[in-house]
Amino acid sequence: MYSHSNLLKEYSLKVTPQRVAIVDELSKHGHMNIDALYKVLLVKFPSISLATIYKNINAMIEKVFVSEVKIADKKSVYELIKEEHSHIVCSSCGKIEDMSLDLSTLIAEVSKNTKFDIKDTALCFSGLCKDCKNK
Amino acid sequence: MYSHSNLLKEYSLKVTPQRVAIVDELSKHGHMNIDALYKVLLVKFPSISLATIYKNINAMIEKVFVSEVKIADKKSVYELIKEEHSHIVCSSCGKIEDMSLDLSTLIAEVSKNTKFDIKDTALCFSGLCKDCKNK
DNA sequence: CTGACTGCAAACGTTTTGCACGGTA
DNA sequence: TACCGTGCAAAACGTTTGCAGTCAG
Numbered sequence: 001m002y003s004h005s006n007l008l009k010e011y012s013l014k015v016t017p018q019r020v021a022i023v024d025e026l027s028k029h030g031h032m033n034i035d036a037l038y039k040v041l042l043v044k045f046p047s048i049s050l051a052t053i054y055k056n057i058n059a060m061i062e063k064v065f066v067s068e069v070k071i072a073d074k075k076s077v078y079e080l081i082k083e084e085h086s087h088i089v090c091s092s093c094g095k096i097e098d099m100s101l102d103l104s105t106l107i108a109e110v111s112k113n114t115k116f117d118i119k120d121t122a123l124c125f126s127g128l129c130k131d132c133k134n135k
Numbered sequence: 136m137y138s139h140s141n142l143l144k145e146y147s148l149k150v151t152p153q154r155v156a157i158v159d160e161l162s163k164h165g166h167m168n169i170d171a172l173y174k175v176l177l178v179k180f181p182s183i184s185l186a187t188i189y190k191n192i193n194a195m196i197e198k199v200f201v202s203e204v205k206i207a208d209k210k211s212v213y214e215l216i217k218e219e220h221s222h223i224v225c226s227s228c229g230k231i232e233d234m235s236l237d238l239s240t241l242i243a244e245v246s247k248n249t250k251f252d253i254k255d256t257a258l259c260f261s262g263l264c265k266d267c268k269n270k
Numbered sequence: 271c272t273g274a275c276t277g278c279a280a281a282c283g284t285t286t287t288g289c290a291c292g293g294t295a
Numbered sequence: 296t297a298c299c300g301t302g303c304a305a306a307a308c309g310t311t312t313g314c315a316g317t318c319a320g
Contacts, residue, residue: 014293014294014295014298014299015294015295016293016294016299016300016301018300019300034284034285047301047302047303048301048302049301049302049303050284050285050302051285051286051301051302051303051304052300052301052302054284054285054286055286055300055301056300058286068207070205070206071205072203072205072255072257088249088251090251091254091255097249097251099245099248099249101241101244101245106236107260109236110221110223110234110236113234114223114232114234114264114265115264115268116223116225116232116260116263116264116265117262117268118223118260118261119226119261119262119263120207120226120260120261120262121258121259121261122207122257122258122259122260123256123257123258124256124257124258125242125245125251125255125256125257126253126254126255126256126257127251127252127253127254127255128251128252129249129251130249130250130251133250133251133252149273149274149275149318149320150319150320151274151275151276151318151319153275153276154275169309169310182276182277182278183276183277184276184277185277185309186276186278186279186310186311186312187276189309189310189311190275190276191275193310193311210309271320272319272320273318273319273320274317274319274320275318275319276315276316276318277314277315277316277317278313278314279312279313279314280311280313281310281312282310282311282312283308283309283310283311284307284308284309284310285307285308285309286306286307286308287304287305287306287307288303288305288306289302289303289304290301290302290303291300291301291302291303292299292301292302293298293301294297294298294299294300295296295298295299
């Protein structure tokens with residue numbers, strides 16, 4: 001794990017403690033919604049404001065190294081952009097996991113049927129996770 | 136195309152002109168966001184309120200014959216529930232199309248990898264549609 | 271006739287904005 | 296030093312709620 005200030009520099013955002021902390025937390029938790037982010041950042045920065053979090057998340061989205069994941073029946077979560085992947089959400093406990101899927105066949109089918117030039121995918125599955133299933 | 140009041144009765148919602156019109160428009164356009172719905176309904180009902188639309192859409196979602204489709208970088212749209220299908224959105228003109236895809240292989244793979252019991256899927260592709268590609 | 275629906279206005283929660291101050295480069 | 300980021304407060308936005316009058320069953 002390399003320093004997160006490099007990531008900020010790389011995307012020409014000034015390195016501030018708040019930003020480093022945001023990237024740290026996203027990196028640690030994988031996906032977080034605004035409230036969760038606010039809650040953990042309050043520990044390090046008792047006077048941080050929601051406005052700061054919104055401004056920074058939006059800046060990171062604009063620089064294209066954070067993305068918003070929209071999930072049915074839930075608040076959006078944010079994550080650092082890495083290799084393309086899909087999401088699976090537990091409808092009982094809310095846990096979100098990443099999955100790498102080979103979508104090439106599917107994308108070929110979609111392109112053929114719709115004549116769209118596919119640039120992006122957003123796949124989200126939901127169901128019961130292993131733990132919740134056994135309860 | 137059969138009368139949309141039957142659909143409302145089927146799901147035990149009282150048949151009001153506003154509700155029939157909402158179902159009509161969703162049926163005609165496939166997917167609409169709240170604003171678009173409001174705009175077209177204003178023609179028939181000059182004094183309809185947004186509250187009515189929200190209340191009715193929520194009632195229909197609760198009765199499970201309308202669903203919300205969350206789309207990256209766009210407002211949610213609403214559609215009548217029919218067979219399971221995926222969506223593809225043009226990133227240039229915003230057009231949304233439906234696609235039927237065979238997801239059984241993919242779902243089997245996801246189940247195997249994650250040990251989740253998959254109940255639902257939400258796939259949304261984006262890219263350039265045929266028309267926007269040729270511009 | 272009764273309970274549900276409508277439209278209005280007010281309330282609500284979330285996100286954005288403007289500004290003065292402080293920190294980064 | 297010059298600009299950008301922060302935190303606060305206020306504003307903007309989308310959505311929900313409460314209520315009085317009306318309508319569907």
